[in-house]
Amino acid sequence: MTTATACPPGERPRKVFAVWFADLRRWSVNSFYTVCWHWPAKDIAPLARALERKSVSVNKKKIGLENLQLVTLHFDGEMEPRDTNGQAAFKGKLFEAVAGDVVYSKIDVRNGAIGVVPPEMPKVAVSSEYPVYHVRREAALPEYIKLLFRTHAFRRQINSMISGASGRKRVQPSDLEEIDVPLPRLPVQQAIVEHWNKARQTVDAAGRALSKLVADLERKLRRIYRRERTHDVIGTRYFVLNFKDMAAWDAKSGRAAAFRLACPGFRRMGEFIEDATELVRPAAEPDHDWPIYGVNNKEGVFLNCRQKGRDFNSAYKRIHKDWFFHNPTRCNVGSLGIVPDVPNDAITSPEYPVWRLKPDVPEPLLPGFVAVLIQTPFFIDLVQFNRVGAVKQRMYFENLAEVRVPYLPVREQKKFSEAREQALAQLADARRHAEKEKAKVEAMILGTVPVERGTQCE
Numbered sequence: 141m142t143t144a145t146a147c148p149p150g151e152r153p154r155k156v157f158a159v160w161f162a163d164l165r166r167w168s169v170n171s172f173y174t175v176c177w178h179w180p181a182k183d184i185a186p187l188a189r190a191l192e193r194k195s196v197s198v199n200k201k202k203i204g205l206e207n208l209q210l211v212t213l214h215f216d217g218e219m220e221p222r223d224t225n226g227q228a229a230f231k232g233k234l235f236e237a238v239a240g241d242v243v244y245s246k247i248d249v250r251n252g253a254i255g256v257v258p259p260e261m262p263k264v265a266v267s268s269e270y271p272v273y274h275v276r277r278e279a280a281l282p283e284y285i286k287l288l289f290r291t292h293a294f295r296r297q298i299n300s301m302i303s304g305a306s307g308r309k310r311v312q313p314s315d316l317e318e319i320d321v322p323l324p325r326l327p328v329q330q331a332i333v334e335h336w337n338k339a340r341q342t343v344d345a346a347g348r349a350l351s352k353l354v355a356d357l358e359r360k361l362r363r364i365y366r367r368e369r370t371h372d373v374i375g376t377r378y379f380v381l382n383f384k385d386m387a388a389w390d391a392k393s394g395r396a397a398a399f400r401l402a403c404p405g406f407r408r409m410g411e412f413i414e415d416a417t418e419l420v421r422p423a424a425e426p427d428h429d430w431p432i433y434g435v436n437n438k439e440g441v442f443l444n445c446r447q448k449g450r451d452f453n454s455a456y457k458r459i460h461k462d463w464f465f466h467n468p469t470r471c472n473v474g475s476l477g478i479v480p481d482v483p484n485d486a487i488t489s490p491e492y493p494v495w496r497l498k499p500d501v502p503e504p505l506l507p508g509f510v511a512v513l514i515q516t517p518f519f520i521d522l523v524q525f526n527r528v529g530a531v532k533q534r535m536y537f538e539n540l541a542e543v544r545v546p547y548l549p550v551r552e553q554k555k556f557s558e559a560r561e562q563a564l565a566q567l568a569d570a571r572r573h574a575e576k577e578k579a580k581v582e583a584m585i586l587g588t589v590p591v592e593r594g595t596q597c598e
Contacts, residue, residue, distance in 0.1 A: 175293045175294070175296070175297050175320075177293075177320070177321070177322050177586065177587055178586060178587030178588050179322045179324065179587040183322050183323060183324045184320050184321070184322055184323070185279075185320065185321070185323045186317060186318055186319065186320055186321075187316060187317050187318070187319050187320075187321055188317040188318070189276070189279050189280075189323060190275060190276055190279045190280035190285060190321075190323055191242055191273035191274070191275060191276065191280075191285075191317065192273060192274045192275075192276055193271065193272070193273055193313060193317075194235075194236075194237070194241065194272045194273060194274050195235060195272070196235060196236040196272075197233060197234070197235060197236075198233075198234040198235060198236055198265050200230070200234060208230075208234065208265045209221060209261060209263065209264045209265065210222040210230075210234075210264065210265055210266070211243075211257075211261065211264045211265075211266065213243060213244075213245055213248075213253045213254075213255060213266075213270065214252075214253065214436075215248065215251045215252040215253055216252060216290075217252060217253070217254055217255030217256075217286065217289055217290060218255060218258075218438070219243070219255055219257060219258060219261065219264070220436075220437070220438070221261070221473075230267075232267055232268060233267070233268055234265040234266065234267060235265065235266055235267070235268065235270075235272055236263060236264075236265060236272070237257050237263070237264050237265070237266055237270075237272040238257060238262060238263050238264075239257050239258065239259045239260075239261060239262050239263075240256060240257060240259075240274075240275060240282045241256070241257045241272055241273060241274055241275070242254070242255070242256055242257075242272070242273040242274075242275060242282070242285060243255060243256075243257060243266055243270050243271070243272055243273075244270065244271060244311075244316070245269060245270055246269050246270075246271065246310040246311055246312070247269065247309065247310055249298055249311045249316075250295075250298055250299045250309070250311065252290075252295065254289050254298075255286060255289065256275075256282045256283075256285065256286045271313045271316075279323055280323055280326075280329065281326065281329045281330060281333060283333040283337075284329035284330075284332060284333050287332065287333065287336060287581060287585060288321060288322075288585055290582075291582045291585055291586065292582065293582075293585075293586055294319075294321070297319055298311060298316075298319075301315045301316075301319075322585060322587060324591075328591050331591050332581060332584050332585060332591055335577070335580070335581055335584070335591075336577065336578070336581045338577075339573065339574045339577035339578070339581075340574060342570040342573060342574065343567070343570040343571055343574050345570070346563065346566040346567040346569075346570040346571075347567060349562075349563040349566060349567070350560070350563045350564070350567065353512055353556065353559050353560055353563060354512055354515045354516055356556075357512050357513065357516055357556055358516040358517055358518055360548075361516060361518040361519075361545075361546060362518060364546040365403065365518070365546070368403050368404075368405050368406065368546065369402045369403050370401075370402045370403075371402055372402075373395060373398045373399040373402045373403075374399070374521050374522075393525075395525040396525050396526050396542065399522070399525070399544060400544055403544060403546075405546070406544035406545055406546050406547075407544065407545065407546075407547050408541060408542060408543070408544060409540055409541050409542070409543045409544075409545060410541030410542065411498075411501070412497055412498055412501060412504065412505040413464075413495045413496065413497055413498060413505075413540070413541065414495065414496060414497075414498050415493070415494070415495055415537045416463055416494045416495050416496040417457060417493075417494055418457060418458040418494075419455040419456070419457060419458070419490075420455060420456050420457070420458050420487055421452075421455050421456075422447070422449040422452040422456060422487065423449050423450065423452045423453070424449065425449040426448065426449045426450035427448065427449065427450070428448070428449045428485070429446045429447070429448060430446065430447055430448075430449060430452070430456075430485060430487055431443055431446050431482070431483055431485065431486050431487070432444050432445050432446065432447055432456070432487055432488065432489075433459060433479070433482065433486055433487070433488045434488070434489070435465060435466060435467055435475050435476065435477045435488075435492065436467075436470075436475050437470070437473050437474030437475050439477075440476075440477030440478065440511075440515075441459075441465070441477035441478065441479050441480060454490060455490055456487040456488065456489065456490055457487060457488050457489070457490055457492065457494045458486070458487055458494075459479045459482060459486050459487065459488050459494060460479060460482070460486070460496075461479055461480065461481050461482060462478060462479060462496070462497075462507040463478075463479045463494060463495070463496045464476065464477065464478050464479065464494070464495050464496065464510070464511075464514070465477070465479070465488055465492045465493060465494040465495065466492060466493060466514075466535065466540075467491075467492060468491065468492065468493060468534040468535050468536060469532060469533070469534055471523050471527075471535045472520065472523050472524050472527060472533070472535075473520070474515060474520055476514045476515070476523075477511075477514075478507060478508075478510065478511040478514075493535070493536055493537040493540065495537055495540070497510065503547065503550075504550065505553065506550065506553045506554065506557045507557070508553075508556065508557025508558070508560045508561060509548070509553035509554075509556045509557050511560060512556050512557075512560055513545070519543075519545070522543045522544070522545070523535060523540075523543065526539050526540070526542055526543050527539060
């Protein structure tokens, strides 16, 4: 395999090359892709100089699954706690990773599933499909390594290394460790990190405005709940209910029924929302690039990827601006969202319930208000005991329609809706600025833009 090397300024990777068959390690043109890092040779080194492989097994006999923090590694390199959905055991070995460690998915690293365990997760557990590395602090900063992983150049290098059968292609640890990357002196790495952090601070500040809006509504909902209820249902571990008031024989259904009786003034979501399932068969247009949207508890609704119609094997669901959808198995951690301004061909997974606000309702709910409402911890508490199922609990549209919420007058809803629009506008401006700075940071890592007060050779 040809690895990335330092390039003289101005030189570009060759588009045409010749290689002896004896020198081949993979029968793939992509495997000869090389990153042209514009750094002195002394600053280029294999990742192994910065990363040390770890293999600390978790003793599952001594530590139960309920005491382990499993994680989900997303394609943007970010990690979040994984919901075990009441799972009592985990098949296969688990390995420990701590804050600052590098973790990647052998299968999905080509899609960007490689990142650093964040400080808010001191210790996590991953399966054998997720190699773990300690960052050698004398050679690299974890924050710099994280930025390096997000560059297009590094992603292209990863994609050139895939091996295995179609659908289960993997990047092996030994191959990852051989990748040549720029590892300049620590002060230079720190300067790159600080440049990015400064850009992120603006985005974080705008994001806090949205968080404050959710917190304001949360306090209002809790006040209404305390005033309305005949007794607390959400916070108590015990409740009493007549058998005739139960819709199903389980604790969650019992709590939902007790909540309904304790808050008679609250109204069904079903009064205001309706199912909006509109199936689309992308395979009918094999050459069309379909934008597929997902939802999580961090971004809400987001563009996940684009896919040719020929690569679909089932129908998907159409979505439109100001509609809503949620992940039925992760809505209990906040994976619900409002659809932003999307193209006419926007679609989402057939597994996601898609819904919209009913038109011409005498006392309506405003889309912007509902977008804030569904992110409040109060609403998530209601979602918790309105789900159905045993181990894999879900919330279908029918369950969502039964959630009881307090109704706020339209004038109050407008205040939250308008404040949300202002916060979103500020956030959009901050993100546009951050994208420009992100390109500059990538150029710094590539070596084509000087780092701070000097050059990359300092």
